[in-house]
Amino acid sequence: AQSVTQPDIHITVSEGASLELRCNYSYGATPYLFWYVQSPGQGLQLLLKYFSGDTLVQGIKGFEAEFKRSQSSFNLRKPSVHWSDAAEYFCAVVWNNNNDMRFGAGTRLTVKP
Amino acid sequence: DARVTQTPRHKVTEMGQEVTMRCQPILGHNTVFWYRQTMMQGLELLAYFRNRAPLDDSGMPKDRFSAEMPDATLATLKIQPSEPRDSAVYFCASGRMHEQYFGPGTRLTVT
Known part of the structure; x- marks a missing residue:
């Protein structure tokens, strides 16, 4: 069955530190990949x-993600985390x-001051 | 700034009562989704529509849940009768192609 795995339930990083959130998916042709963020009480x-195209994609709020077909991964990164993340x-x-x-x-991402 | 709107934002009801949740998709989006989010199950797809036609409602308990889209500006999700296990946050999302834009959700509590 097709599935999406986020291995880390909870991550804590210090403000200003870099961040990488992992995502792996089961194999399937032509995946379309997304990252969403949900703040408490929000959608x-x-x-x-x-x-398709460039495997490194830029998003809002300074986030980026890299698609690696060979690893079936789409990890989310940010070079410097802010408390609002x-x-x-x-x-x-x-x-x-x-x-x-x-x-x-x-x-769930917790940011330490 | 176009957004998906959902009403009500919060609903508390007693077991056995009918609950109706409403969603106004973003104008021009031809696909509408209903999701349920709980701590135990995470995000579950309940149903979705394309061009107002139901395409998949296999995730929805059919005996008590129903989803409709009477026109392009309104999607509804009804639960009748409601049960405590239906307590969750219900999200509507609309989109084109494969992108989905989520509403703020309806937090339902059934006592």
Whole structure:
């Protein structure tokens, strides 16, 4: 079955430190890849997406993600984390040109002062 | 700044009552999704529509849940009768192609 895995349930980083959130997906042709962020009590906001082309994609709020087909991964990165980045982050995948978006379980990010 | 809107934002009801949640998708988006989010199950897709036609509602308990899209500006999700296990945050999302934009959610509590 097609699945999305976010191995880290909770990550804590210091403000100003770099961040990498991991996402792996089960193999499938033509994945469309997304990262969303959810602040407490809010809906999900799209950070970035990958459909094709350059495997390093830039998103909002200084985030970027790199698609690595050989590793079935789409890890999210930010060079310097701000306290306002504390939230839950979801990786999502759409396979085979349909609309069925599968979400990972999410990674909760805590930012230490 | 176009956004998906959902009403109500919060709903507390007693078991057995009917609950109706409403969603106004972003104008021009032809696909509408309903999700449920709980701590235990995470985000679950309940149903989705394209061009107002239901495409997939396999994630929805059919005996008590129903989803409709009476026109392009309104999608509804009804639960009748509601049960405590339905307590969750229900999100609507709209989109084109494969992108989805989420509303703020309806937090439902069934006592």
